[in-house]
């Protein structure tokens with residue numbers, strides 16, 4: 001796990017005032033990465049780091065004398081239209097750039113340096129983003145026990161999760177081609193649906209459109225085929241974490257997923273937030289990874305003292321829905337649920353160790369979905385399926401509308417942040433995606 005250092009100091013401030021505002025997502029302790037360009041231009045996309053309401057343009061910064069050594073090498077790698085080469089440099093390079101940016105952005109930076117950096121800032125409101133890396137492979141996990149229990153009861157009418165759930169982090173290999181960055185719109189998919197009691201499936205537009213609140217785990221350095229990543233090294237292979245919405249067509253899913261798992265119900269769209277919060281920035285929010293004594297204990301290859309001590313991360317998460325009507329009438333979105341990633345049954349390190357145990361190679365820029373994040377309490381479910389009991393108890397939106405499943409024009413917003421006494425609040429920004437009518 002990352003040790004705390006001066007870049008986590010709750011009392012550190014930036015000369016950029018917007019970074020010091022209470023509740024800001026991007027204070028100097030955060031410094032998340034994305035790929036961006038000025039909106040509406042044909043500029044090349046390049047890496048950027050968020051500070052307050054600005055983006056530090058890493059391509060511009062790498063061309064100044066402000067950086068040297070490992071930080072300069074890292075900024076050059078991150079100045080490309082995709083962050084894969086930067087990811088491949090590994091934790092020492094990532095940290096060198098974080099520390100250099102911190103020194104340049106903090107109160108009391110040398111006036112000459114400050115002037116160099118000021119010329120590299122682009123307002124976030126003038127930026128547009130792309131998917132931050134070329135995603136070679138995408139894997140979606142299923143690691144929330146509360147979500148798994150809810151789904152098992154609602155979709156399969158069984159009392160408990162499958163016996164493997166408590167022994168290994170379940171996952172399926174997903175599809176990278178339709179992963180889009182916040183702002184993504186997509187058409188409601190057509191597909192095969194088997195109505196209850198029917199003898200043959202119907203070909204129709206999905207009638208049970210849902211979202212899944214997840215986190216995206218970005219692989220930094222990969223591993224060679226045949227060389228598993230052990231628990232002790234697993235997090236050194238993770239660059240950082242973003243918000244991820246695994247849009248799900250529930251009616252298509254229940255018919256197609258036996259016996260090999262989700263296919264078309266999941267591969268039409270996945271929306272991620274543009275900003276990747278680094279594992280370094282998340283260090284203050286590590287918390288114990290508990291496994292009840294009454295549950296199976298992890299096999300050795302999935303266990304480590306560090307994981308038990310601090311394998312979980314307290315990332316607060318919220319899902320909001322903005323209907324087309326709310327948007328047209330100028331109202332804000334309605335909050336559907338809130339929870340924390342700390343409830344997850346399997347940790348990030350366990351997902352990486354398990355994924356590679358048999359010799360599978362991970363590559364820089366691979367993306368792991370955490371699986372839907374549902375907490376134990378009411379209002380903590382990460383999918384509408386659970387909140388609305390498979391459509392039986394529609395969720396009120398507070399304006400007379402309600403939702404059993406998503407309707408055309410609905411936008412789903414994911415938000416995430418970390419906060420606790422003695423540490424700086426850091427945020428993930430937002431992931432927003434919108435369902436459009438099916439192309440019939």
Ligand code: MN
Nearest residue numbers: 212246371372
């Ligand atoms: Mn999922």
